[in-house]
Amino acid sequence: MKKKLYVPHPGHFDGLKELISEAGKDIYSIFMAGSPDYVGTGRSNLSSPQIEDIREQTEYAHKNGVAVEIVLNSSCMGGRHLTPEGFNLIHWYLEQLDSCGVDTIVVADPFLVEAVAKDFSMKPVVSVLSFVNSPEKAEFYYDLGASSIVVDPDVHRHFDVLHAIRDAVDCELKLLVNEGCLYQCPFRYAHFNFFSHAFGPQPRPNVLTDYYYERCILLRIKDPRLIINSPWIRPEDIHEYADVTNVFKIGGRTHYINWILNCVRAYTDERYDGNLMDLLDCPKDLKDLYYISNRDLDYAINHWKNCPTVCADCGFCRDLTEKAVRMYTGGGTESERLIEWSKIADETAVHA
Amino acid sequence: MITEELLQVRSDIENNLRMLLGRAVMVTELDAFALPCGCNGITANIRGLELDDIEVFEEQMLIYFKKTASRLGIPPSFIFARLIPGSSVVAAINWRVLCDRCYPDFARARGKTPRPDIYIMHLERRGQKGTKKG
Numbered sequence: 001m002k003k004k005l006y007v008p009h010p011g012h013f014d015g016l017k018e019l020i021s022e023a024g025k026d027i028y029s030i031f032m033a034g035s036p037d038y039v040g041t042g043r044s045n046l047s048s049p050q051i052e053d054i055r056e057q058t059e060y061a062h063k064n065g066v067a068v069e070i071v072l073n074s075s076c077m078g079g080r081h082l083t084p085e086g087f088n089l090i091h092w093y094l095e096q097l098d099s100c101g102v103d104t105i106v107v108a109d110p111f112l113v114e115a116v117a118k119d120f121s122m123k124p125v126v127s128v129l130s131f132v133n134s135p136e137k138a139e140f141y142y143d144l145g146a147s148s149i150v151v152d153p154d155v156h157r158h159f160d161v162l163h164a165i166r167d168a169v170d171c172e173l174k175l176l177v178n179e180g181c182l183y184q185c186p187f188r189y190a191h192f193n194f195f196s197h198a199f200g201p202q203p204r205p206n207v208l209t210d211y212y213y214e215r216c217i218l219l220r221i222k223d224p225r226l227i228i229n230s231p232w233i234r235p236e237d238i239h240e241y242a243d244v245t246n247v248f249k250i251g252g253r254t255h256y257i258n259w260i261l262n263c264v265r266a267y268t269d270e271r272y273d274g275n276l277m278d279l280l281d282c283p284k285d286l287k288d289l290y291y292i293s294n295r296d297l298d299y300a301i302n303h304w305k306n307c308p309t310v311c312a313d314c315g316f317c318r319d320l321t322e323k324a325v326r327m328y329t330g331g332g333t334e335s336e337r338l339i340e341w342s343k344i345a346d347e348t349a350v351h352a
Numbered sequence: 353m354i355t356e357e358l359l360q361v362r363s364d365i366e367n368n369l370r371m372l373l374g375r376a377v378m379v380t381e382l383d384a385f386a387l388p389c390g391c392n393g394i395t396a397n398i399r400g401l402e403l404d405d406i407e408v409f410e411e412q413m414l415i416y417f418k419k420t421a422s423r424l425g426i427p428p429s430f431i432f433a434r435l436i437p438g439s440s441v442v443a444a445i446n447w448r449v450l451c452d453r454c455y456p457d458f459a460r461a462r463g464k465t466p467r468p469d470i471y472i473m474h475l476e477r478r479g480q481k482g483t484k485k486g
Contacts, residue, residue: 208469214399214441221376221400285399289378327376329367332359344376 001246003238004028005267006069006174008253008260011047016057018257019264020064026268029067029103032057032253038093039081040074040200042108042129042192046254055100062101070097071253073108073127074196075189081111091115098122110144117145126150128176129192134161135168148172150249153179156231157304162244173245177233177267178252180280182219182226183309187212217283224290224325224341229317232280234294235266237301251281288331291338296324358382361420365396365445368416372409377401384424390451393426401442403471406433414473421447429476430458437468445473 007023009016009030019030033041035048049057058068080086090112097105098120105116108127116124126132126141126149133152141149149169153176155161166173181188191212197205220226233241238248250263263279266272272279276294277287303316311317325341339347362382369377377400386392406413414431421428426447434444450458455478457466464472 209436209443211436211439211441214436214443215439217399218402218441221378224376285380286378288380289376329370330363331366333363335363341376344370344374 001242004247005264006031006247006249007264008032008250008255010253010255010257010260011045011049011053013053013057013060015257016060019260020061020066022261023264023268024064024066026264027066028247029069030061031069031071031106031249034070034072034093034097036199037201038090039072039077039107039112040196040198041071042073042075042127042195043071043254044195044199051096051100054097054102058101067103068101069104069106069125070102071106071127072112073106073129074200075108075127075129076193076196077109077200078197080201081109091119094120094122104148106150110141113141113146114144117147123147125174128152128179131188132165135164138165138169138173142169142171146171148174148247150174150176153181153231154184156233157307157309159244159305162241166244172247174247174249175233175238175241175245176249176251177235177238178250178263178279178281180227180230180232180251180282182216183229183231185216187216191216217285220283220286221289224292225317225321227277227280227283227286227290227292228321228325229311230280232276234276234297234301235270235272235279236294236298238267238270240301240305255281255284289327290341291326291328292324293326354384357424358384361424362396365416365420369398369401369413372412373401373405375400387451389453391448391454393430393446393448394421394424395447396445398442398444403433403435403440403442406442406471406473410473417445417447417473428474430472431474433471433473435469435471442471 005027006029007027009019009032011032033045035050036045061068081090094116102122104123104125106125106127107113107116108129113124113126124146126146128150131152132138132141132149133155138149148171151165151173198207248267250267252260252263266279272294274294276292277290300320322342326338327341327344328336329339330336362379366377366379379396379398381397383395385395417431418428427449430448430450432446433442434446436443458475459477
C-alpha cells in the first residue's frame with residue numbers, strides 16, 4: 001500500500017507554495033496550527049493563519065492534490081471549552097474551518113474528538129498528546145468517533161502493543177516518526193500543558209523560562225543515550241511498520257521550509273546519509289553538538305523490534321551510544337572536528 | 353573582527369568547561385551586550401551545566417572566566433551565573449560591567465543569590481578592586 005506522508009507546514013502561504021512545488025507529489029497532507037485565539041496547540045506558533053488564510057491555502061492545496069489538516073491539540077484548555085461561552089466560540093471556529101474545506105482536525109481533548117465527529121464533515125484525528133499507548137485507549141477514542149489516531153511514540157518500539165492497537169480499531173493509525181522526545185518523558189504532560197496555555201487563548205502566562213525544555217536539554221547533554229533510546233523511527237526503518245500502518249507524520253512545524261523538505265526527501269526515499277539530528281524535530285539545539293551518523297544505526301531496529309525496554313537489564317542503547325555518537329569540538333572555528341562522545345574527557349584534555 | 357574573536361572564545365569556554373567536568377557542555381550562544389542604562393558585557397548561554405558543577409569547580413572556573421573577560425577587553429568586575437529559578441539548571445554565565453545605577457542593586461545584596469535566578473561568582477565592590485565578594 002502506498003505510503004501517506006503528513007508534512008508540517010509553518011502556516012504562511014509562501015511556505016505552502018514552496019512545499020508543494022518542491023515535494024507536492026510526495027505529500028499526502030500538510031498540517032499547520034490554527035489561530036491560538038480559540039484553541040492552543042502543543043507547539044509554539046510561528047504564524048497563526050486566520051480563517052481567510054486557511055481558506056485560501058486549503059483551496060490551493062486541494063488544487064494540487066494535497067489534503068489539509070489543522071492542529072488544535074491543546075492538552076489543557078482550563079475547562080474553558082466546557083463553559084457556554086467557550087463552547088460557542090470553539091464551535092464557531094470549527095464551523096469556519098469546516099467551511100474552508102479543511103479535511104482533518106487534530107485534537108487532544110476527548111470532548112473535541114466527539115464534537116468534531118458529531119457536528120462536522122471534517123474528520124477528527126486523535127493527537128499524539130492524547131497519549132494513545134494501549135488498545136484500550138485506542139478503542140475508547142475510536143468509539144468517540146476518531147477517524148485517525150496518532151499513536152504515542154513511547155510505544156514505537158513495542159511492536160506487540162502496536163499490533164494490539166492495530167487489531168483493536170478499524171480507523172487509521174499514524175506514526176509520528178521524528179519527534180525525538182525523551183522515552184517515558186517525565187516532563188511530557190506538564191510541558192505540553194504549559195505550551196497549551198503559553199501559546200493558546202488569552203490570558204497567556206508571562207513565563208521567564210521554559211524549565212522543561214532546559215532540563216530536557218541538560219539531561220541529553222549529560223547522557224546522549226537519551227537521544228538513542230528516544231522512540232524516533234529512521235527513514236530506513238519505516239517499512240518495518242508496514243503491518244501497523246502506511247501513514248507517517250513528520251513533526252516540525254516550527255522549522256524552516258528547507259529543513260522540512262530535507263525530512264520529506266529522507267522519508268520519501270526511506271534513506272538518509274547524514275546526521276540523524278538533522279531529522280529530529282526536537283531537540284534541535286543539539287544538532288550542533290552531536291553527530292550521529294544515521295547509517296551507523298542500520299539494523300538497530302532488529303534489536304528494538306524485540307526489545308523488552310527494561311533498559312537497566314539491557315545495555316544495547318548504551319553500547320550503541322558509545323559507538324555511534326560523536327560530538328563537535330571547536331564548533332564554528334577553524335579547528336572544528338568530531339570526537340567520539342565516549343572519549344570526551346581524554347580528548348578535551350589533550351586539545352585544551 | 354569582533355565576531356571572529358567571539359566564535360573562538362565561545363569554543364574555548366565550551367572546551368574549558370568540558371575539560372573541567374570531563375563531560376559534554378554546550379555554549380549555545382556567546383553575545384556581547386549593551387544596555388540603555390549603561391551596563392555592558394558578554395553572556396554565554398550554556399546547556400549541560402548545573403549549579404553543583406559551579407559550586408565544586410568555582411575557583412577554577414573563575415580563574416578562567418576572568419581571563420576570558422580580559423581577552424575580550426571587559427573588566428572582570430562582576431561575573432554571575434543565571435539560573436532557571438527554582439532549579440539547579442544554569443542557563444548562562446554573565447560578565448557584566450555594572451553602570452552606576454545598577455551597581456547598588458548588587459553591591460547592597462548579601463550572599464551569593466540576591467535573586468532566585470542569580471548566583472554571584474565574583475563581584476568587585478568599588479574601592480575594593482581585586483577583593484572577592486563578601
